Amino acid sequence: MNRITSAVHSLAQTRGSFYLYDERSIFRHIDLLKETFPQARFLYSIKCNSNPHILQSVFSLGLGADAASLGEVLAAGKAGLSPDQIYYSAPGKTSEDIRRSMSEATLIADSTGELLRIQAAAEEAGKVVHAGVRINPDFSFGGGTGTSSKFGIDESQVYEFLAENPLKNVVIDGIHVHLKSQELRFDVLSEYYRNVFRLAEAFEAAAGCQLRFLNLGSGIGIPYSPTDRPLDFEALKNTAAELFDSFRASHPDTVIFIETGRFAVGKSGYYVTRVLDRKISRGKTFLILENTLNGFLRPVLARLICRYSPDLSPEGCEPLFTCRDECEILTFREEPPTERVTLAGNLCTAADVIAEDIFLPHLEPGDIIALTNAGSYAAALTPFQFSSQEPPAEFFLTAGGEILS
Ligand SMILES: *Cc1c(COP(=O)(O)O)cnc(C)c1O
Numbered sequence: 568m569n570r571i572t573s574a575v576h577s578l579a580q581t582r583g584s585f586y587l588y589d590e591r592s593i594f595r596h597i598d599l600l601k602e603t604f605p606q607a608r609f610l611y612s613i614k615c616n617s618n619p620h621i622l623q624s625v626f627s628l629g630l631g632a633d634a635a636s637l638g639e640v641l642a643a644g645k646a647g648l649s650p651d652q653i654y655y656s657a658p659g660k661t662s663e664d665i666r667r668s669m670s671e672a673t674l675i676a677d678s679t680g681e682l683l684r685i686q687a688a689a690e691e692a693g694k695v696v697h698a699g700v701r702i703n704p705d706f707s708f709g710g711g712t713g714t715s716s717k718f719g720i721d722e723s724q725v726y727e728f729l730a731e732n733p734l735k736n737v738v739i740d741g742i743h744v745h746l747k748s749q750e751l752r753f754d755v756l757s758e759y760y761r762n763v764f765r766l767a768e769a770f771e772a773a774a775g776c777q778l779r780f781l782n783l784g785s786g787i788g789i790p791y792s793p794t795d796r797p798l799d800f801e802a803l804k805n806t807a808a809e810l811f812d813s814f815r816a817s818h819p820d821t822v823i824f825i826e827t828g829r830f831a832v833g834k835s836g837y838y839v840t841r842v843l844d845r846k847i848s849r850g851k852t853f854l855i856l857e858n859t860l861n862g863f864l865r866p867v868l869a870r871l872i873c874r875y876s877p878d879l880s881p882e883g884c885e886p887l888f889t890c891r892d893e894c895e896i897l898t899f900r901e902e903p904p905t906e907r908v909t910l911a912g913n914l915c916t917a918a919d920v921i922a923e924d925i926f927l928p929h930l931e932p933g934d935i936i937a938l939t940n941a942g943s944y945a946a947a948l949t950p951f952q953f954s955s956q957e958p959p960a961e962f963f964l965t966a967g968g969e970i971l972s
Pocket of ligand 1: 612656824
């Protein structure tokens, strides 16, 4: 039995449904990022999984924080990061969010209105703050022309705005771009980086400043479906090296950040639930599981989306939906699959189905099932309140083999 299987079994003695996060997987994935981009530093996108053990683990490896709310800014500070390691980027920050985070994090302004609000808050506090701006560039992730976005300031507006609105109390010396998550093609990622480096140089020329940081956003994906081909990190490293090295050489004082949420922790997570009942209705076998839609939302949502979409492979809508067959279903049984079953949950809605007509070994009430790819956007996205059931617990298996709750 490997370490995951034995941890799952020992927890399942007393728990009905729970998440288990494996620290070794987190270490492996972050090591791979560091090997691929030795010129960059990394920010962990807390919103994908804010479990305190995960934060401790990720930050212990030297990552900073990509915070999407004041709450995440404060959580990163509580986990031990200093303000210069926390980058707060989100649309719609309130003046209160700005005031309270100003000395706890580096703010990244998401609009021209927000820049003015940061100026007002800094002036009121009698401070000069260093901040970044999120830019909606003239290019798209795939290299086409830019599109309208609720995020950031259009590249075509930002220079004029900064020229016409000198901000006495705000020094803008960083830029942030993030256009897409879950990319598995190395050449598309490299081209995207090339375009962002070019944008950074144009920004410096127009704004007459040296960037203190350039945040390239996320994009690096993980294989979800068995048909997904994992990102080729060797090829990514080879194509990206020249771009990163040359930017590094001309900007020795600019920190290059890459954000990562799902890549760091997505594969580390397992969602474990147990069979509560089995029944046959008009020839169809149902296994009723504990906490499905209200335990791990994504696979239920994926099934619904695929059911209502005319496409065989509907386009992803991150972070809610990636693809059909988003996770593997493990039964920890030696026997081969022998029966066709539908996995439904114990909620009072017919929509609460994780998989329909799949082949599994014979399972009885009390047997356990684990779903993979449950480390990111899993516990964090799931509506635990629905139906007032006991929410799943979360456990963390340390690299040393200890289970923490
Ligand atoms: C959500 C988000 C991320 C994390 O994306 P992953 O695909 O989980 O790595 C990074 N940056 C921004 C701005 C985000 O909104």
